[in-house]
Amino acid sequence: MAEFDLVERIRRRAGARADVRLGIGDDAALLPVPAGHELVVTADTLNAGVHFPAGTAPADLGWKALAVNLSDLASMGARPAWCTLSLSLPGAAEAWLDGFLDGFLELAARHDVALVGGDTTRGPLSVAVTALGLVEQGAALRRDRARPGAAGWVTGTLGDAAAALVLDGHMPAPGGATPVAGEEARAFLRARLHRPTPRVEAGRSLLGLARACVDVSDGLLADLGHICERSGVGAEVWLEALPASPALAAVSGARRAALQATGGDDYELCFTAPAALREEVAQVLEQAGVEATRIGRIVAGSGVRALAAAGSPWQPPHAGYQHFAPASPL
């Protein structure tokens, strides 16, 4: 594999964006940040065997490597703009690279994101992406703005990606085996795992309404825990309220709740908003094309309490979500 050939292959396909003053082909890219905006920067790496099964289709991996980064921008309420890609490949890999770029650039095009730099290196398969976005000055959604009394929300549905991992034997089933009937339902769950939808429009629409926000990558309880820690508050989560897709709804209650509360990789947004803004929140998210569900509330104190149906505390079958989970953000 000649590294420069791969670079040229990427450059030919990288697409354009009107505001890029200098993209791939120099020592660095030159980009404009418009007045009244802040730059939003995130970096996430996916490693073979850690964040994705070794046999993952290259196009799925390309999509997901960008999606997890755009999801971080979405959780800040930012508009994605540019990205860099550092790709380590074990060997000659033109066909693999083409497939990878199919997925990566398809998602980039949907969000008008330009690939402006990075590198290709020899090494064990690893994909490091840095995504750059823009947000109106002072308007970004952050983890440290949750206040007691606020409502806790999530977009979309939870537990689908974790169910796909269980389905394909990549993760032990919490609380025992989790049968999912029907090829269509299985395909849906796998698509949720491999082709997550970064909630960019939802994040944008929440500016001025939501207070704290995080994307669900490590699992709802863990990620809401990050909000609590940074905000100096506690939270209650109502397990019965967690939104489930039709494919997951067939899974019995306790098993489903575990997948939904602790499974990662869903890349939905979890956010807090003043309880009085309930109508507005539901409305702007409907306009953004995604359902929103109230799943709990912010309380004084610390930590996240998951409450079962009767309001009694619930102990998740396992505390973390380490395998095939996204990288730990700094």
Place this chain on the structure above:
Amino acid sequence: MAEFDLVERIRRRAGARADVRLGIGDDAALLPVPAGHELVVTADTLNAGVHFPAGTAPADLGWKALAVNLSDLASMGARPAWCTLSLSLPGAAEAWLDGFLDGFLELAARHDVALVGGDTTRGPLSVAVTALGLVEQGAALRRDRARPGAAGWVTGTLGDAAAALVLDGHMPAPGGATPVAGEEARAFLRARLHRPTPRVEAGRSLLGLARACVDVSDGLLADLGHICERSGVGAEVWLEALPASPALAAVSGARRAALQATGGDDYELCFTAPAALREEVAQVLEQAGVEATRIGRIVAGSGVRALAAAGSPWQPPHAGYQHFAPASPL
């Protein structure tokens, strides 16, 4: 290894910078780009066994991983500001991480660069850095601005890093064995390889004087070739003129020329400037604390011709510089 523990370890030491509105600890960082400036972005990855020998001291690796990125910013004439770090580590590695951060953060502090995000993951040792800098609007040094008649220059000395690789058996000696006498000389060469100096001040001082610029990471002939390709010009390089450190000066002529012309990893700047600006160039670089040497000229046509003493064409012993070379930039 608990990933969050490593993140917390990094966060505690990451340092600060007054303009960072939100750094490590959220889904993304929030950064201001002042009016009248462009954002400059570069990403370079170092993989064990490819870009550095497996036994490299962690502090050296930390320094170098940031240095190669700051060098890219320097070659654009940019002022470094922020960076992200994506670190893949094979296992429990607190002591290793501490050493790595010693080197990384020492260099970051010298250039007032804030570490604002990234991630830690399990995987084969790999260090992916994205560096962000600022340059006055429209002023950046680029690869595509070389014109026939311009003088070609380099900062500092060439061939030191390649000599260190030969010395320690990591690279075959071009043209046969290359003895370097004296422990002091060897230590100097190894420091040049492991602790390169990004020429940030030199790059800044060249704004308005230099036209095209690149950093010497793949080897002088290759990197000047990048300028020629992007600018649609050719270049002559005078091998006798290539600046050698005292440590390298002891190596006999032909062998030294090969190291200097084709060896990478020196991270000096190679740039072009109108011939009439000779005095000014030498003066501003002296003020920036680095020597500058005229090493050739830009000509019409294409490709780089290396000329031996008598002006006759010279064929380098090997064409590329693949092993322990920096990643191919996109």
